[in-house]
Amino acid sequence: GAGVSQSPSNKVTEKGKDVELRCDPISGHTALYWYRQRLGQGLEFLIYFQGNSAPDKSGLPSDRFSAERTGESVSTLTIQRTQQEDSAVYLCASSLDRPLVSNQPQHFGDGTRLSIL
């Protein structure tokens, strides 16, 4: 079966441009997470979607960042007016249900490496 799929795998863009990153979770996974990993740092939580509940956006670093998810399918992470500090690997993960309820680990995609020139 397919795992979590992210696209593009690499994105290079100029400062000030908008970018959109896509994540296809594992089919049937209700929970979806976005993380980012800057060079030399640990993963930072960005946003969490669980079914039809309101997303947990507490990790988004600024209002330039937004994410959408339609139902329990594809999610897109959008970064507007990109800055050089946005350069990072953006990772998406999905899990079957609420982690502390169903004890399902998160499955990660390969990530999108974003480079802002």
Next chain:
Amino acid sequence: AQSVSQHNHHVILSEAASLELGCNYSYGGTVNLFWYVQYPGQHLQLLLKYFSGDPLVKGIKGFEAEFIKSKFSFNLRKPSVQWSDTAEYFCAVQGAQKLVFGQGTRLTINP
């Protein structure tokens, strides 16, 4: 707030040496604990996890970890490492849905 600390940034060992990577966390509630591995050029993979029950958990590739609640620790161990274990290892703690990772430990195994 949750936080995770991995004490070792870079560990260099020879093949067949024993390994222990430290991980401490801070969080006041119930947590799930994980170790992830990232081999060069690959995505994160789950090595092992602890949710409840026996605090000594065994994972893939001969790895194990012990949850010591009183010490807020979840150290990763392997009795005899191989060159193919060269990778970056991340400890992660999950409480209230958020997954928080440590900074990672780079493990280099010399043949």
